[in-house]
Amino acid sequence: MKERLAMAVHDEIxxxxxxxxxxxxxxxxxxxxxxxxxxxxDGATGLWNNVDPDEVASIDGFMRNPxxxxxxxxxxxxxxxxxxxxxxHRAIARLERIVADKRLTVVTQNIDGYHSRAGNADVLEVxxxxxxxxxxxxxxxxxxxxxxxxxxxxxxxxGAPARPDLVLFGEALDPxxxxxxxxxxxxxxxxxxxxxxxxxxxxxxxxxxxxASGATVVEINPHRTPLSEVADYxxxxxxxxxxxxxxxxxxPDAVDATDA
Ligand code: NAD
Numbered sequence: 344m345k346e347r348l349a350m351a352v353h354d355e356i357x358x359x360x361x362x363x364x365x366x367x368x369x370x371x372x373x374x375x376x377x378x379x380x381x382x383x384x385d386g387a388t389g390l391w392n393n394v395d396p397d398e399v400a401s402i403d404g405f406m407r408n409p410x411x412x413x414x415x416x417x418x419x420x421x422x423x424x425x426x427x428x429x430x431x432h433r434a435i436a437r438l439e440r441i442v443a444d445k446r447l448t449v450v451t452q453n454i455d456g457y458h459s460r461a462g463n464a465d466v467l468e469v470x471x472x473x474x475x476x477x478x479x480x481x482x483x484x485x486x487x488x489x490x491x492x493x494x495x496x497x498x499x500x501x502g503a504p505a506r507p508d509l510v511l512f513g514e515a516l517d518p519x520x521x522x523x524x525x526x527x528x529x530x531x532x533x534x535x536x537x538x539x540x541x542x543x544x545x546x547x548x549x550x551x552x553x554x555a556s557g558a559t560v561v562e563i564n565p566h567r568t569p570l571s572e573v574a575d576y577x578x579x580x581x582x583x584x585x586x587x588x589x590x591x592x593x594x595p596d597a598v599d600a601t602d603a
Pocket of ligand 1: 370371372373374375376377380381382383452453454455456470537538539540541542543563564565568580581582583
């Protein structure tokens, strides 16, 4: 009975996707958990278990001691470089190919770059990326965070500190990227919300805006979150399992070499 109910919900969501013109997939750290990248808040494996976020990942921490923040993020980047997008990322990229006649935007809070690596073309990284450095004073300098860049250094153009191009605690989001994410969310017919605890603001507003603008909001998370009350569907499943099944329902006969 449970199985049949789950399948019925799946078919309903697949129908909504078929009828949609605009789709948003909003993702958080839980999506990359299957890649071996720890989330921030999950039990014994959370990234914050052994460190103080204010020391290692805040703008105040960076101003006090850039080396500590640099080293912690460098370790996280090494882990991200070592690991790979997982079947959940690949299924979301496959979904984009299946619904090529619609607009599918990925809005991610993740800084790991895995959506693009998996093949999604339209990705808004609202918290930036761990793969790039930029000038803290935004003079225009930006560069890939290469293997050799192990120490903080001054911006070669203006002398302000160079820093990872991601949003540290205590900083505002890039207004251009966040405005674009807000617009896409407000236009979405179906808004998937996957792998996020719905606690980091202002990104957590996006599903609320989407719903207020008429989207069907579908949450995919093995655990309840504050969004579970508000979402039209709250699916207790892992990301990989859900999106692989959705793709299978939408395109049962399609053979996709990148799924292997
Ligand atoms: P979070 O750590 O607060 O919450 C993760 C959520 O994912 C939890 O609700 C958990 O139940 C769920 N989850 C765990 N495994 C899952 C799975 N297989 N499928 C679906 N859901 C699963 O994450 P958040 O809400 O994204 O907020 C944390 C902030 O941390 C974000 O701003 C993000 O930038 C940053 N972050 C990014 C990464 C990354 O880039 N991979 C990693 C850690 C943290």
